Amino acid sequence: MIKDNLFKKLAHSHKGYTKYLNGQTLEAGYKPDYVLKNNNKYIILESENTSSRKTYVGGMMKAAHFLQNKKKGKLIFVIVPKKNTTAESIAKHLKPYLNWVCGNTNLKEVYIIEAAAYYQNNLLITLDCKKFEMCALKV
Template sequence: MKDKLFKNLLHNAKGYSVLNSGGQLVKGYKPDTVLQKGNEYIIMECDTGTSRKGYLGAMLKAARFLSNEKKGVLVLVIKEKPNTKVKQIAEHLQEYLIWLQPLTNLNIVYLIESNRYCPDENPLELLSSEFITTATIIKSD
């Protein structure tokens, strides 16, 4: 899914509103989309690349942002390729999420294939039961 298309989708989650779509969240950090409900955030990144370093970087930036009073989750929307599968990326990120735990309030990362997140013009409702059963979930505990 192209970056511009992803940012223009109607991302939604019950009780959350879109805070940012591609703009700077804090200095040096421009996630694709951010939803907010008080001090809780859903940070979303859509990537068509195959670099595991890119996914790790996205997680590190989200972890750094989600500290002190800020809490939330990261959603990685992935365009699968023969050498980049959701399961592989999840396995790669798991140990790093555990390692980061003392430094962050990020403790859940959802990974979902782009066609499963947005099978038509309307993406799944984030954090809904359908989204949770469709996504691959990694936790820090």
């Protein structure tokens, strides 16, 4: 598990992107845990330790709402799997909602990755590396 305050302090990275926000308001009512930015492209990261599927749907809808007009991007959920909430089950649950909202947003990619794969031995994997592609599930 990555505690919320630690997650917001970590140096998440993707080539060409810089840190934009870490817990501050992105738009009214939306404070994602961490945001990387490259011009009008965003990578939104959310660390979730809950088993509530509503939390994931809500987080995705808020990202979809923000990523409109010229703003494009992707959303990454870093999760702690539970008995009834695995990366696979969350991805499967989110798929119909992403398909439904797809025509009204520039959010085209949502990923689920387990915290243990993303953060090991006090090191993060970069979001554009092969290991991320292998470990993360694309919704």
